Amino acid sequence: MNRILKKSAMVSMATGVSRPSREEAEAAVRTLILWAGDDPDREGLVGTPDRVVRSYEEFFAGYDEDPREMLQRTFEEVEGYDEVVMLRDIRLESHCEHHMVPIIGKVHIGYLPDRRVVGISKLARVVDAYARRLQIQEKLTAQIANTLQDVLQPRGVAVVIEAAHQCMTTRGVHKSDVAMVTSRMLGAFRNNGETRREFLTMIGRSSL
Numbered sequence: 560m561n562r563i564l565k566k567s568a569m570v571s572m573a574t575g576v577s578r579p580s581r582e583e584a585e586a587a588v589r590t591l592i593l594w595a596g597d598d599p600d601r602e603g604l605v606g607t608p609d610r611v612v613r614s615y616e617e618f619f620a621g622y623d624e625d626p627r628e629m630l631q632r633t634f635e636e637v638e639g640y641d642e643v644v645m646l647r648d649i650r651l652e653s654h655c656e657h658h659m660v661p662i663i664g665k666v667h668i669g670y671l672p673d674r675r676v677v678g679i680s681k682l683a684r685v686v687d688a689y690a691r692r693l694q695i696q697e698k699l700t701a702q703i704a705n706t707l708q709d710v711l712q713p714r715g716v717a718v719v720i721e722a723a724h725q726c727m728t729t730r731g732v733h734k735s736d737v738a739m740v741t742s743r744m745l746g747a748f749r750n751n752g753e754t755r756r757e758f759l760t761m762i763g764r765s766s767l
């Protein structure tokens with residue numbers, strides 16, 4: 560068991576809403592077990608409310624993270640580098656806000672620096688900070704792109720997400736192998752066809 564996770568703050572940093580107590584959260588899971596038709600007091604399930612609440616702390620850690628803060632440390636000495644910087648195939652693990660089931664996929668991020676660059680791991684941290692919230696893919700895509708644009712003020716930002724939604728694969732319409740593709744292009748990636756095509760080629764796509 561992973562005991563190193565920090566306890567979630569009483570007030571969500573991202574939304575300002577107050578959290579219920581841990582006991583109330585565990586009681587809610589117990590209610591859902593009863594709703595499913597099982598006995599929460601049987602041996603295999605007695606520890607489950609605690610496990611689910613701890614899983615939620617991990618799945619939804621993004622409500623206590625500030626993605627803008629993650630981009631504050633930048634490096635200015637890029638010696639004239641003025642080409643696209645990209646991070647491809649960043650694993651995405653999120654949860655859809657309609658059904659609270661996983662969205663699993665990949666995020667590709669490109670940006671055209673204007674003097675300042677950011678430590679490359681920070682791009683993946685920004686993805687996680689937004690992904691570890693209840694999301695729809697369009698909003699997640701826009702949040703990542705807009706935050707990079709606002710904080711780094713580069714000449715352009717491109718974000719493409721390709722993901723499978725378990726609310727479509729394991730329930731409801733039951734369509735497996737369906738990928739939802741979303742993109743947000745800003746600055747040079749929106750206005751300059753050449754820059755946009757270069758990014759798409761780098762992520763292995765001829766078009767979107």
Ligand SMILES: Nc1nc2c(ncn2[C@@H]2O[C@H](COP(=O)(O)OP(=O)(O)OP(=O)(O)O)[C@@H](O)[C@H]2O)c(=O)[nH]1
Pocket residue numbers: 655656657694695696697724726727730731732
């Ligand atoms: N646009 C968008 N839709 C999403 C996303 N994640 C899930 N959905 C869809 O949200 C919709 C919710 O539709 P509802 O009709 O309210 O819910 P539902 O009755 O459970 O719908 P079904 O999934 O069709 O059974 C579904 O069509 C989902 O496929 C997302 O990231 N973006």
Ligand SMILES: [Zn+2]
Pocket residue numbers: 655656657658659660724726727
């Ligand atoms: Zn869903």
